[in-house]
Amino acid sequence: MKMNKKALTKLATLFVGVFILGSCSTDPTSPGYEYMPDMYRSPAIEPYVDYGEIRGRINEDVKTKMSALTPPSFAIPYYGKDSAYVQMMLPYRRMPDSTYANVAAFYGWNISKLNEYEMAKADVNPIKLTADNSEATLKKGKELFTAMCQHCHGEKGDGKGPMVVSGAYQGSGIPNYSTLQIAEGQMFYSIYYGKNKMGAHSSQLNKEEIWTLVHYIKRFQDKNYGKFDKDGKSLSIPASGSTPDSLMTNSAAKVGM
Ligand code: HEC
Structure with a gap:
């Protein structure tokens, strides 16, 4: 032992x-x-x-990858070789106006004295829906909507998202998309800068994603939106959704979105 x-x-x-x-x-x-x-x-x-x-x-x-280097101020991200795509992804030329200055996170921004929201009526979605790309674009729109918007706006776009129904979100005035009477450029503007109780999404979504969402929202307004017949002709009437035709021909609005 x-x-x-x-x-x-x-x-x-x-x-x-x-x-x-x-x-x-x-x-x-x-x-x-x-x-x-x-x-x-x-x-x-x-x-x-x-x-x-x-x-x-x-x-x-x-x-060879750099870590944590902030690009210099006013650096413009450059996307690919397709000039139309590069054009679309250039920084948004509209500034927030005084209506939006009250929405959170605008400290230190240049606030426009003009009524930019009104002017945004003239902005046309640079992503054109065609018989070829429509299905994929709307599918992508649905994905983005489900992830970023549905909890407030509701799966059906009626403003009755789960957060609203449960009472967790106290925001009022969420519109029913089917009766929303605004131009697509204004939809973009509000998603980008936020509006009243809806926060700005410019830091979470790029411009392509926001314009994709605008297409998706218009499907709630017209069930034929983004549908085409055998000859590739749009079934949606009017094809431009809530944007008046007169604005669609405004070529000045098509550049520098
Ligand atoms: C936190 C809840 C919330 C989320 C998340 C949200 N919204 Fe909203 N949204 C609102 C409210 C509230 C309004 C009504 C604003 C007003 O008119 O006062 C609104 C209004 C809108 C409008 C109409 C804007 C106008 O100019 O009248 C659009 C378009 C819209 N939302 C799209 C979206 C999209 C797309 C997303 C996802 C990227 C989103 N919203 C996410 C709450 C939300």
């Missing part, structure tokens, strides 16, 4: 010794083996760290 205890103590000492010595390294700059390195080093992504090389392991895929 006594022998056993002694042997056990020896064994334990040996084990601890090997354990401690084993963590040493001949490299004087090395801290040796680290048990549970995550406890010492933050696994979070840190700015200004070259993740292309971590402890001698090279990851070529991220070697």
Whole structure:
């Protein structure tokens, strides 16, 4: 019994010794083996760290990528080679006006003295629905709507989203899309800058996504919107939804959306 205890103590000492010595390294700059390195080093992504090389392991895929560099002010993102697409994705030329200055997150913005919302009536959706792209565009619109808008506006666009029905959202005046009498450019403007109790979505959705949503909203206003007959002719009457035809021919409105 006594022998056993002694042997056990020896064994334990040996084990601890090997354990401690084993963590040493001949490299004087090395801290040796680290048990549970995550406890010492933050696994979070840190700015200004070259993740292309971590402890001698090279990851070529991220070697040349910059981390956390903010583009200079007024830098314009450039999208692809298609000039119409680049044009659509250029910064929105309309400024928020005084109506929207009260919506959250406008501190420090340039507020226009003009009635920009009224002027937005002339803006035409740069994404044209055709027999080829309509289905995919409206499908994408539905996805975006389900993720970003439906909880307030409701699956049917009637303003009775689950947050409204449950009473969690106290906002009033959510319109029923089917009776909403505004031009598509104004829809864009309100989604982009927000309106009263609806927050701005410009930081969450890009312009292509917002114009896609505008198409989707118009489907609630006209069940034939975005449907085409065999010859590729639109079944929607009027084809431009709530936008008066006179505005559709305003070519000045088509540039610089
Ligand atoms: C937090 C709830 C909420 C969310 C989320 C929300 N909305 Fe709204 N929305 C409102 C309210 C409230 C109004 C009524 C604003 C008013 O006229 O006072 C409104 C109005 C609108 C209008 C009419 C604007 C006008 O100029 O009359 C459109 C179009 C619209 N929303 C689209 C969207 C889209 C698209 C999304 C998703 C990207 C969205 N909304 C997300 C609450 C919301």
